Amino acid sequence: MAIVETEALxxxxxxxxxxxxIVVFLSQNQGIIRGVAKGAKRLKSRFGGSLEPFTIVxxxxxxxxxxxxxxxxxxxxxxxFFFNAVSPEFLxxxxxxxxxxxxxxxxxxxxxxxxxxxxxCLETAVEKPDDLANIALYFELWVLxxxxxxxxxxxxxxxxxxxxxxxxxxxxxxxxxxCSTCQKAKSQWQISPEERKIxxxxxxxxxxxxxxxxxxxxxEIKEISFILKRIISHILGKDIVxxxxxxxxx
Numbered sequence: 001m002a003i004v005e006t007e008a009l010x011x012x013x014x015x016x017x018x019x020x021x022i023v024v025f026l027s028q029n030q031g032i033i034r035g036v037a038k039g040a041k042r043l044k045s046r047f048g049g050s051l052e053p054f055t056i057v058x059x060x061x062x063x064x065x066x067x068x069x070x071x072x073x074x075x076x077x078x079x080x081f082f083f084n085a086v087s088p089e090f091l092x093x094x095x096x097x098x099x100x101x102x103x104x105x106x107x108x109x110x111x112x113x114x115x116x117x118x119x120x121c122l123e124t125a126v127e128k129p130d131d132l133a134n135i136a137l138y139f140e141l142w143v144l145x146x147x148x149x150x151x152x153x154x155x156x157x158x159x160x161x162x163x164x165x166x167x168x169x170x171x172x173x174x175x176x177x178x179c180s181t182c183q184k185a186k187s188q189w190q191i192s193p194e195e196r197k198i199x200x201x202x203x204x205x206x207x208x209x210x211x212x213x214x215x216x217x218x219x220e221i222k223e224i225s226f227i228l229k230r231i232i233s234h235i236l237g238k239d240i241v242x243x244x245x246x247x248x249x250x
Contacts, residue, residue, distance in 0.1 A: 004029075004063060004070075005058065005059065006030050006059055007029075007059070007115075008028065008030075008056070008059040009027075009054075009057075010023060010054065010056075010057065011098040011101060012098060013040075013051050013053065015041065018041070019042050021036070021037045021040040022034060022035070023035050025059060027110070027115070028112055029112075030110055031107055031108050031109040031110050031111060032101070032105045032107045032108070034107075035059075035061050035069060035070040037051055050077040054085055054094060056078045056079040057075045057076060060072075081123075084125070084126050084129075087129065089132060090125065094122070094125070096245070097139050099245050100232070100245075101118060104146075104147045118139075120208075124208050128208075138207050140229070141203070144231060144232065153191070154200060156169070156179040156182055158178055161179060165193065166193045167179070168191070169191050171187065192220070198214060198224055
């Protein structure tokens with residue numbers, strides 16, 4: 001049984017028995033990994049402080065074909081953002097974004113673009129802690145895009161006409177858009193040109209440049225993020241309240 005090595009981002013960890021931990025990683029080469037760190041809760045653990053959330057590590061592990069949990073063999077700490085999580089807002093926001101990764105990233109299926117995006121968003125949040133809402137919107141949008149769920153907002157779903165730059169359009173129940181000509185009944189939700197522009201621009205810029213470009217667009221950011229949360233809720237079959245993913249109430 002050969003050891004597998006990959007760079008990984010720690011998303012969360014929790015106790016297993018008296019001395020061990022289960023750790024959830026988003027890895028560069030293996031997708032989502034859940035592993036057992038033997039003795040991680042002991043005072044003199046060989047893992048030290050390298051198992052904290054929001055930490056980038058070089059991970060080595062063994063995996064049996066019939067087991068969902070890998071056995072963590074070695075961890076080398078590369079970079080940690082854990083101490084930035086002392087801010088309640090940072091902790092709340094990235095705990096939510098970590099849950100999105102766990103929900104949308106298939107186990108053992110690599111997605112290097114998703115891994116890089118998550119790491120860069122963390123770095124950007126540390127540099128620009130006052131812009132967490134903008135970073136979260138960028139993150140939500142790219143998680144949906146990379147998972148294949150992001151709707152196309154550059155043309156009318158019905159007539160396929162590309163929207164004019166300054167055109168206000170109508171949001172449908174399936175989260176696609178209709179032009180005013182194709183909209184038969186009065187729409188309860190309209191998307192402004194500025195909101196649609198932010199939606200499109202987010203798909204072309206790095207997180208840092210997106211944050212700089214949207215610094216003065218708080219209202220639009222809040223509105224688009226609300227729509228993206230509705231899309232995520234619909235896909236997962238779970239409510240999203242604030243920055244928490246909850247099961248639908250029965």
